[in-house]
Amino acid sequence: MTHPHRLHATAALWSLRAAWPHLAHAANVERRQLVDDDAGTLRAQVYGAIGGGKTHHSNGILDALLRRGDSPGRDDMQRLAASTRETMAWLAGRILDDRYRPGQPVLSTLLELMPQISPAAAAEVAKWVDEADCEIRNALALGNDHEPLVGVPCPACGSRRLVVRTSAPSDRPVACAADCMCAGAGCRCGTKDRAQGVGHIWAFSALIGEAADGRRGVGVR
Numbered sequence: 510m511t512h513p514h515r516l517h518a519t520a521a522l523w524s525l526r527a528a529w530p531h532l533a534h535a536a537n538v539e540r541r542q543l544v545d546d547d548a549g550t551l552r553a554q555v556y557g558a559i560g561g562g563k564t565h566h567s568n569g570i571l572d573a574l575l576r577r578g579d580s581p582g583r584d585d586m587q588r589l590a591a592s593t594r595e596t597m598a599w600l601a602g603r604i605l606d607d608r609y610r611p612g613q614p615v616l617s618t619l620l621e622l623m624p625q626i627s628p629a630a631a632a633e634v635a636k637w638v639d640e641a642d643c644e645i646r647n648a649l650a651l652g653n654d655h656e657p658l659v660g661v662p663c664p665a666c667g668s669r670r671l672v673v674r675t676s677a678p679s680d681r682p683v684a685c686a687a688d689c690m691c692a693g694a695g696c697r698c699g700t701k702d703r704a705q706g707v708g709h710i711w712a713f714s715a716l717i718g719e720a721a722d723g724r725r726g727v728g729v730r
Contacts, residue, residue, distance in 0.1 A: 518626070663709065
């Protein structure tokens with residue numbers, strides 16, 4: 510599974526998988542807070558109506574329930590969680606067709622079947638998943654999962670700006686943060702499957718293995 514589109518998709522899927530529990534937690538906290546806030550508002554409405562001598566306070570209760578929809582931002586995390594679930598389910602159905610059944614764990618299924626997904630489809634997965642991951646991480650101020658790979662220059666551009674995508678559990682993808690793109694057949698990246706115009710990315714074992722045996726003059730400091 511060395512094609513760069515598959516590696517980018519795999520990196521994005523693991524990153525989203527790491528961020529998703531944080532979003533779920535934030536959505537649950539937000540949901541509980543909304544329940545507590547609405548309960549307090551309802552009590553105030555009811556007691557206020559009774560204290561004011563009113564015999565019909567049902568409108569006050571209804572107003573309190575409806576007011577929840579008039580407060581922008583109160584359910585942002587729940588909306589984001591719902592939209593992410595819907596988008597990922599749609600993506601899995603689009604990419605995997607009958608290999609995906611509603612209710613299956615989307616990210617795990619895509620990761621498991623990634624070797625069977627075409628490079629073009631993997632590029633689409635990477636696009637949608639990376640967008641969802643970035644939106645979640647920005648909303649929660651999580652930061653990305655990039656860790657600098659010290660002492661190893663990019664085989665293609667020579668810059669020492671390689672980053673390891675740390676969300677992956679093993680043989681983590683390594684990408685060049687200098688935004689250098691593969692030149693295709695003649696590219697110095699040395700990857701088995703070169704893809705012109707795609708950001709450089711390697712499996713950790715492949716990159717470090719080639720660095721260790723000096724085939725491209727890459728060394729680990």
